[in-house]
Amino acid sequence: MRLADFDFYHDFLLEKTGLNLTQEQAYIVDSRLTPIARKWGFANLETLTMAMRGVPPAELAREIIESMMTHETSFFRDLDVFNHLRDVTLPALMKARRKQKRISIWCVGVSTGQEAYSIAMLLKELPKTTGWTFEILGTDLVQDVLDKAERGNYSQSDAQRGLSIHLLLKYFDQKKDGQWHAKRALKSIIEFKRHNVMEPLRSVGMPDIILCRNVLDECKADVRESLVFSLSRAMADDGTLCLGRDESADGLEDLLAPAPGAPGLFTLIK
Amino acid sequence: MPTCLIVDDSHVVRKVIKHIAEDLDFECTEAENGLIALEACQKQMPDGIVVDWSMPIMDGLTFIQKLRQLPGGKLPRIILCSSETSTPQIRKALSAGADEFIMKPFDANIIESKFRLAGLL
Numbered sequence: 001m002r003l004a005d006f007d008f009y010h011d012f013l014l015e016k017t018g019l020n021l022t023q024e025q026a027y028i029v030d031s032r033l034t035p036i037a038r039k040w041g042f043a044n045l046e047t048l049t050m051a052m053r054g055v056p057p058a059e060l061a062r063e064i065i066e067s068m069m070t071h072e073t074s075f076f077r078d079l080d081v082f083n084h085l086r087d088v089t090l091p092a093l094m095k096a097r098r099k100q101k102r103i104s105i106w107c108v109g110v111s112t113g114q115e116a117y118s119i120a121m122l123l124k125e126l127p128k129t130t131g132w133t134f135e136i137l138g139t140d141l142v143q144d145v146l147d148k149a150e151r152g153n154y155s156q157s158d159a160q161r162g163l164s165i166h167l168l169l170k171y172f173d174q175k176k177d178g179q180w181h182a183k184r185a186l187k188s189i190i191e192f193k194r195h196n197v198m199e200p201l202r203s204v205g206m207p208d209i210i211l212c213r214n215v216l217d218e219c220k221a222d223v224r225e226s227l228v229f230s231l232s233r234a235m236a237d238d239g240t241l242c243l244g245r246d247e248s249a250d251g252l253e254d255l256l257a258p259a260p261g262a263p264g265l266f267t268l269i270k
Numbered sequence: 271m272p273t274c275l276i277v278d279d280s281h282v283v284r285k286v287i288k289h290i291a292e293d294l295d296f297e298c299t300e301a302e303n304g305l306i307a308l309e310a311c312q313k314q315m316p317d318g319i320v321v322d323w324s325m326p327i328m329d330g331l332t333f334i335q336k337l338r339q340l341p342g343g344k345l346p347r348i349i350l351c352s353s354e355t356s357t358p359q360i361r362k363a364l365s366a367g368a369d370e371f372i373m374k375p376f377d378a379n380i381i382e383s384k385f386r387l388a389g390l391l
Contacts, residue, residue, distance in 0.1 A: 074383075079386060156355065156373050157377075157380070159373075160372065160373060160376070160380045160383065160384070161379060161380060161383050162383050162387075163387075164370065164387045165360060165364065165370055165371040165387075166364070169357060169360060169361065169364075174355075174356070174357050178355070
């Protein structure tokens, strides 16, 4: 791929998604955009790029953005994070919300939904939750993965990654084709919605916990800092922000304090 | 170093699981059916057992039931593997004393995940 074309997609994706591609990833751009060029009737990637430099159809721009996103996820990914939420974060939050009896959680970059369903199972397994309302919002930029999340159907292979057999039997129904389908008990507390984390966060309310794990790690440092700042301001004052276990809150040390014993978890400094 | 007993009548499957378990820092031993595995456990109880359901001489389900009745037999964490993956079959395995269940086919990620879920990691 020509350097000028790579530079164009680098800037385009940085502006639209915060994704900061490196030149070593040029081959990924090439391999993912060439089929899109063919699908849209362009002779090659160069002519697609020429069209993109003009006023491209919104649908084409969306396809290009979506093709560059990664969707790696699994149930209870980084189990120690979920254990910390179960044993420390949620009990403290439930104590603080004992009058409202309502907890809301936002999963940013929810991909095909495993993280949202994992949180739903975690909440369902908590003791003494009669009368409580739990709301989980799962958002992603890519409609196709959200559609899959909404359906809640997982292959045998996906259903075995991170999910114990006990929870699988309790919260999923086995279909004739071997897929496992999330039960209504989980689906009823999750809403999936298309949202670009680069856009204003007004529509997400004020969640008590925000999970944005391994979503921003490929963003440019200043974009990342700005997004983590926005997420911090969007959550409840006593809320918890979960980034990836190896992600830090660089530049926001005055705003966010790491939760002891839980890599990637942060609370607001009061 | 934690120990893991791998029980399967297929030499190839034992080799594959052994390779994965050794990468997870387990010291592995092998048995080709439930009866041999039971004898091995009576000599030394492993920390974890990965056992196939369908085997000649003694199948995985019978092995688990007998093992759980031995002195110290409740200690090992047991992962039962099977290509019989209907919900009633899985429930039967758990009732017999399996801690986790792997639906075949599997890969290294699934094995590692199940080791973790069974409390072996």
